[in-house]
Amino acid sequence: MSTRLWMAILAQEEAEPSSNVSLVLPETNELIAGIVAFLIVFFFVWKWAMPAINRTLEARQKAITGKLEDAERAKNEAENLRKDYEQQIADARSKGNDLIEEARKAAEAMKADMIARAQAEAEGIVSKAREEAAQEKSRAMGEARREVANLSIDLAERVVGKNLDREAQLGLVDQYIAELERG
Amino acid sequence: MGRLTTLLWAVEHHECDVENEVICAPENVNILFEYKEPWFSVGPVNFTRTSFLIFLAAAVVIGLLYFGLRRNRLVPTKFEAAIQSLVEFVRDGIARDIIGPEGVRYTPYLLSIFMLILVGNLFELAPLINFPITSRMALPAFLSLITYVIFVFVGFKKNGIRYLTDTAWPKAVPIGLRWLVGLIEIVSTFILRPITLAVRLFANLVAGHLMLSLLLGSGIAFVLAVGEIGPKAGIGVVWFAFGLLMFVFELLVGVLQAYIFTLLTAVYIQTSIHPAH
Amino acid sequence: MEGNIELLKGAIALIGYGLGAVGPGIGIGIVAGNAITAMARQPEMTGTIRATMFLGIALTEALALIGFVLFFIA
Numbered sequence: 434m435s436t437r438l439w440m441a442i443l444a445q446e447e448a449e450p451s452s453n454v455s456l457v458l459p460e461t462n463e464l465i466a467g468i469v470a471f472l473i474v475f476f477f478v479w480k481w482a483m484p485a486i487n488r489t490l491e492a493r494q495k496a497i498t499g500k501l502e503d504a505e506r507a508k509n510e511a512e513n514l515r516k517d518y519e520q521q522i523a524d525a526r527s528k529g530n531d532l533i534e535e536a537r538k539a540a541e542a543m544k545a546d547m548i549a550r551a552q553a554e555a556e557g558i559v560s561k562a563r564e565e566a567a568q569e570k571s572r573a574m575g576e577a578r579r580e581v582a583n584l585s586i587d588l589a590e591r592v593v594g595k596n597l598d599r600e601a602q603l604g605l606v607d608q609y610i611a612e613l614e615r616g
Numbered sequence: 617m618g619r620l621t622t623l624l625w626a627v628e629h630h631e632c633d634v635e636n637e638v639i640c641a642p643e644n645v646n647i648l649f650e651y652k653e654p655w656f657s658v659g660p661v662n663f664t665r666t667s668f669l670i671f672l673a674a675a676v677v678i679g680l681l682y683f684g685l686r687r688n689r690l691v692p693t694k695f696e697a698a699i700q701s702l703v704e705f706v707r708d709g710i711a712r713d714i715i716g717p718e719g720v721r722y723t724p725y726l727l728s729i730f731m732l733i734l735v736g737n738l739f740e741l742a743p744l745i746n747f748p749i750t751s752r753m754a755l756p757a758f759l760s761l762i763t764y765v766i767f768v769f770v771g772f773k774k775n776g777i778r779y780l781t782d783t784a785w786p787k788a789v790p791i792g793l794r795w796l797v798g799l800i801e802i803v804s805t806f807i808l809r810p811i812t813l814a815v816r817l818f819a820n821l822v823a824g825h826l827m828l829s830l831l832l833g834s835g836i837a838f839v840l841a842v843g844e845i846g847p848k849a850g851i852g853v854v855w856f857a858f859g860l861l862m863f864v865f866e867l868l869v870g871v872l873q874a875y876i877f878t879l880l881t882a883v884y885i886q887t888s889i890h891p892a893h
Numbered sequence: 894m895e896g897n898i899e900l901l902k903g904a905i906a907l908i909g910y911g912l913g914a915v916g917p918g919i920g921i922g923i924v925a926g927n928a929i930t931a932m933a934r935q936p937e938m939t940g941t942i943r944a945t946m947f948l949g950i951a952l953t954e955a956l957a958l959i960g961f962v963l964f965f966i967a
Contacts, residue, residue, distance in 0.1 A: 463754035466667035470674035479724040485685040
């Protein structure tokens, strides 16, 4: 039984030469094609592609490094400029503040001066007016005194009927008025 | 000339029994992967469609790199920036980060295999090609053999015979287990590494190509047979939708496998330089 | 008879691959999960962890890949 099975299997394999084994074995024609193709690719890569890629990458690296440095420099410059500007702005602001302060002081001084002058003028005007009023008053008093004396003398002459010694009487009246004022 | 694209295999070969089957599966999956008809022959070597696609992949890689790196400009176009970042990724993200500062000298090799595998994987999704050249064992096996030679050579060059003795007799392990760990290390480093490196890539792409061919091919076959089978053609729509999902997934797998192959190459070189880790 | 044996062979190979894929599946899950934990704890180590994770996955995956090849050879 066992021998017959084996013989059957063997017979079958002889009957079918293209067995599955041929799938896992390399075929000579394709092996030769593969070797040649690989060698072509390998020499191309070795002699041309690797130098090319190294050149390209080096150039790019250099360019990128350069660009980065440029960027760094530009950044530093910008930073310096910014600091300058900030300094300038601060200066300008403090200067402006000074100017404003000065102007304010000047204005205040001017104001005080003007007020003082105005006050002085007003006082001058008031004192002058007062003086004038006093003068007017004394003048009016003198006149009134003279008028009263004359009237008194006229009245007395009429009562007495004779001329009185006008000068002596005037002196009397004045004396009397002065006494009145004093009393 | 044969089949133009394997994606349309199911349509062209109306072997598919749309009336009784629910999916078009070939009797032998090799039909999806083998192109034996020679376009022409150079001596004993036949130039097949697969050979053509391998050379096309090499041409695409060279074209991408050439037009991506041709001009040494400070402000690259979008295409140039993409290619340059890809190259930078292999140089800095894989070679320098994994191997270390001295790893930059392996960049040409890592970049070549990365680009070749990436383009080869994405051929699966390219219209009218629809065939990943990395799903043929030839390319993964050859590339993994080169990786093997490089990391063994580097190991012996940097550490002399200690590369072998340190691997076989690891000092960091307790003496009782040392022979066992050493044996596992020897087998894993010198036998399993190259095999798995090749098979991982190959297996992923075989599986992806199988899925895409079966799903999209079945979808097209069933939809085209709508006159014969009537409403059953709706199955084709389902298969096609699944196929489109797989299409997106295979995009991810293609990129990831290229990355993993390159990354593991770098890791293997690194462990050869510093075997103590 | 011969068709049956062919079917049997294919089925056994499928079962073998399925069994062979269980261990690596669990292993890759553990590796990736722990790598994510490590990355979450130390995000600055992500590059190293990712490389180590892929190395671990590569070692673990080897068994599944051998199973895949054996499936075609069987």
